[in-house]
Amino acid sequence: GENVEQHPSTLSVQEGDSAVIKCTYSDSASNYFPWYKQELGKGPQLIIDIRSNVGEKKDQRIAVTLNKTAKHFSLHITETQPEDSAVYFCAASIASNSGYALNFGKGTSLLVTP
Amino acid sequence: NAGVTQTPKFRVLKTGQSMTLLCAQDMNHEYMYWYRQDPGMGLRLIHYSVGEGTTAKGEVPDGYNVSRLKKQNFLLGLESAAPSQTSVYFCASLEAGTPGLRSGQYFGPGTRLLVL
Secondary structure (H helix, E strand, C coil), X not given: CCXXXXXXXXXXXXXXXXXXXXXXXXXXXXXXXXXXXXXXXXXXXEEEEEECCCCEEEECCEEEEEECCCCEEEEEXXXXXXXXXXXXXXXXXXXXXXXXXXXXXXXXXXXXXX | CCCEEEECCEEEECCCCCEEEEEEECCCCCEEEEEEEECCCEEEEEEEECCCCCCEECCCCCCCEEECCCCCEEEEEECCCCHHHCXXXXXXXXXXXXXXXXXXXXXXXXXEEEEC
């Protein structure tokens, strides 16, 4: 089955700096790659996603890049703010119109210090 | 519109006891999922359902059973709880159709389960 590796497991940055989280996946058939943010005591919330026919996607301060050949994708957060502090999960899936199940990385705990 | 709700929020069980976790969604989503989250392990899929009356096994199904008798509800059962099932359980739902065009899987707030 699909194996998703996520690095680093913890990341500390200063407010205003950029943060980058990287993931690799094993199944070349995977075609959908969402990123989730989980705040303490809450369920994960989708923040951005990308499909395999796209190399990069941006939404304000967050962006995701995908390299299908190397089977890795990354989350970039620019101008970080303290409220960005949370655990971030990447996931990979073989998605179809019949639905999909997500294979998650183990998470990155991001701390943004003022 | 409450989204995805889970009951109970927290529960303590003794080894061997049984319980049912309830997930409810009011978005008319076709697909529903149960995950467990353990420290350093990320989220792992237990069971899922692609529609009312259907269920399928995920990555870690042993020791759990599920039922989807109504479209809006997805129940996760533990017949004989074990300490290894101490975890935080998350339910998620998804609208039918191509992912990425909508907002992906919606997660509930979680149920924290402690098995002594």
